[in-house]
Amino acid sequence: MKNIFILAFNDLAVAIKNKTIYLILFIPLFVFISLGLLDRTDGDVNKIKIGLIQGYAYAPEITRSVKAAEKLIEVTWVKNEEEGARLLKKHKIDGVLVKNEKTPGSLALLVLKKESFHAFAIVQSFSALQKAAEGNSPSWIADIKSLHEGGVQRQTLPTWILMLVLLVGFIILPAQVAEEKEKKLLLAFLQTPIREVQWLIAKLIMGMVLIIIAVAFLHLLGQFGPINLFGYIAFIAAGSYCFSAFGIFLGFLCRNQASARTLGVVFYLPHLLPSALSDVSQKLTVVAPFLPSYQLYRPLQSMLLEDGRIADMSFEWIYLVLVGSLLFYLSYVLMKKRWLM
Amino acid sequence: MQLEIRDLTKLYDHKRGLLPTSFDVIKGELIAVVGHNGAGKSTLLKMLANWILPDSGQVLIDGIDLRNRTAVVRKVGFIPEVPNLFDFFSVEYNLKLFAVLFQTPLLRVDEVLREFNMIPFRKNKVQVLSKGLKQRVNIGRALLADPPVLLFDEPTSGLDFEMTKEIYRLLISMHDAGKTILFTSHRPEEIKSLATRIMVLHEGRLVFDGPPQKYFQSEVHENLYA
Numbered sequence: 001m002k003n004i005f006i007l008a009f010n011d012l013a014v015a016i017k018n019k020t021i022y023l024i025l026f027i028p029l030f031v032f033i034s035l036g037l038l039d040r041t042d043g044d045v046n047k048i049k050i051g052l053i054q055g056y057a058y059a060p061e062i063t064r065s066v067k068a069a070e071k072l073i074e075v076t077w078v079k080n081e082e083e084g085a086r087l088l089k090k091h092k093i094d095g096v097l098v099k100n101e102k103t104p105g106s107l108a109l110l111v112l113k114k115e116s117f118h119a120f121a122i123v124q125s126f127s128a129l130q131k132a133a134e135g136n137s138p139s140w141i142a143d144i145k146s147l148h149e150g151g152v153q154r155q156t157l158p159t160w161i162l163m164l165v166l167l168v169g170f171i172i173l174p175a176q177v178a179e180e181k182e183k184k185l186l187l188a189f190l191q192t193p194i195r196e197v198q199w200l201i202a203k204l205i206m207g208m209v210l211i212i213i214a215v216a217f218l219h220l221l222g223q224f225g226p227i228n229l230f231g232y233i234a235f236i237a238a239g240s241y242c243f244s245a246f247g248i249f250l251g252f253l254c255r256n257q258a259s260a261r262t263l264g265v266v267f268y269l270p271h272l273l274p275s276a277l278s279d280v281s282q283k284l285t286v287v288a289p290f291l292p293s294y295q296l297y298r299p300l301q302s303m304l305l306e307d308g309r310i311a312d313m314s315f316e317w318i319y320l321v322l323v324g325s326l327l328f329y330l331s332y333v334l335m336k337k338r339w340l341m
Numbered sequence: 342m343q344l345e346i347r348d349l350t351k352l353y354d355h356k357r358g359l360l361p362t363s364f365d366v367i368k369g370e371l372i373a374v375v376g377h378n379g380a381g382k383s384t385l386l387k388m389l390a391n392w393i394l395p396d397s398g399q400v401l402i403d404g405i406d407l408r409n410r411t412a413v414v415r416k417v418g419f420i421p422e423v424p425n426l427f428d429f430f431s432v433e434y435n436l437k438l439f440a441v442l443f444q445t446p447l448l449r450v451d452e453v454l455r456e457f458n459m460i461p462f463r464k465n466k467v468q469v470l471s472k473g474l475k476q477r478v479n480i481g482r483a484l485l486a487d488p489p490v491l492l493f494d495e496p497t498s499g500l501d502f503e504m505t506k507e508i509y510r511l512l513i514s515m516h517d518a519g520k521t522i523l524f525t526s527h528r529p530e531e532i533k534s535l536a537t538r539i540m541v542l543h544e545g546r547l548v549f550d551g552p553p554q555k556y557f558q559s560e561v562h563e564n565l566y567a
Contacts, residue, residue, distance in 0.1 A: 184425035187392050188482075191419060192442035193411045338394055 018258035051096035065129040094118040106142035148305040158301040169243030170268040177251025178260035207244025231310030239296035242324035252334040349398035360545040373536035380542040382525040390419030418483030424475040428468035453481040473504030493524035
């Protein structure tokens with residue numbers, strides 16, 4: 001029994017030494033913070049931002065009820081449906097009440113995603129307002145239209161692609177770089193005439209190729225393709241460049257593989273979850289743009305689901321390339337200094 | 342001079358490492374660098390191999406500054422104590438990979454395999470080889486570019502009697518071929534039978550530098566192994 005305890009304590013010491021223990025502390029902390037940022041499902045915490053079209057003859061009960069519920073609903077008047085859709089894509093509003101072409105006289109709700117918290121909250125709030133104003137008459141919102149095209153498979157595609165990119169960037173590459181450092185293979189390479197930058201570019205290419213193969217395979221299996229192929233490839237290339245450089249940099253911060261894996265997970269989750277969950281949370285929508293992963297996720301989502309064009313997303317593309325270049329340079333500096341080798 | 346070392350310094354935490362050290366090496370010398378653990382032997386060799394960057398000082402190899410790494414890599418071969426090879430690849434793959442990086446003809450790989458009696462193991466994965474065989478592959482890899490200076494960090498550490506003799510034979514044959522060799526060692530018999538010059542480091546300082554006869558009669562040797 002004594003030996004078992006000694007071995008268990010030794011395992012714990014190893015876990016502390018190779019930083020695995022950080023995951024045990026980090027994951028609950030991260031989940032706690034993320035859940036804190038997610039909106040509560042009772043819908044009364046944040047105002048619903050609804051777009052109404054100028055010049056459209058909404059029923060007086062609707063405008064009156066919406067005005068009366070100003071603490072619950074914030075109204076933005078838009079010129080037409082197109083402007084409403086543009087504001088929706090920019091997450092400035094949560095939905096637009098438009099004319100329902102299927103049932104004349106009723107309204108349709110235009111949202112980004114049908115299966116989103118926003119759509120649910122708007123329908124629930126309007127249903128409550130209607131009951132208070134009119135009792136049990138037919139629902140004001142007779143239909144829900146989604147800007148995102150395709151079924152659940154297609155709608156979840158940007159999240160899966162983000163997962164693959166981050167998996168290669170934060171899990172595979174740091175471990176590989178750290179392994180080469182740990183086994184002194186990198187130093188063996190530096191005893192040949194290759195230059196530091198050549199080694200770094202080779203690693204970058206490896207990461208980018210892995211990501212591009214994985215993404216292409218996913219598209220092949222799902223038989224989904226973007227409409228604007230050139231723009232999409234440009235974004236996958238920029239994203240894979242940025243996160244491959246990120247992974248190499250993380251590898252340089254670690255002495256061994258175990259530390260690299262831990263550090264990789266520590267970066268993986270915060271980059272994946274806020275971006276992937278930003279559609280269902282107003283607060284995360286505010287926080288997520290600060291993460292490089294969101295600057296990849298939003299354009300992917302836009303190009304795959306909203307027919308977005310690269311010209312409208314040049315800021316995100318430049319951002320990814322700049323972050324990747326900065327991290328590539330930092331890796332070069334660490335390599336020159338033989339950091340933790 | 343083949344090697345000119347001037348005030349080479351590297352200090353780690355707790356003041357360990359190598360204090361400012363200067364010496365010259367003539368072509369064809371076989372130098373044993375001895376001293377207790379932590380005396381600075383490996384630090385010295387690793388700095389000469391560009392594995393560790395010095396805090397200060399200068400090293401010239403055939404007149405070329407060591408900081409010009411890509412210019413000196415073909416002049417120095419370093420064989421670390423623990424072989425650093427791609428374990429999951431074959432012996433041949435490991436050698437060919439580095440031959441390509443050294444821009445050496447691939448025929449050189451066959452020469453090295455023959456020279457080190459590794460032909461029967463050429464297709465074996467490195468991970469299945471004994472430490473002695475791995476060390477031979479490591480030496481072979483360092484010789485791919487035929488560097489005139491070779492640095493061995495504890496070349497016989499952890500090897501059995503037969504493999505130790507094999508490494509001695511290799512060291513002597515490389516020395517006979519005109520190579521300049523520096524090796525670290527803890528074994529007096531190894532130093533006595535191989536070295537043409539002995540350097541003793543103690544707490545980061547060079548405390549002895551001379552021929553073996555003088556060393557074995559000196560107090561330094563007695564103090565070192567007292």
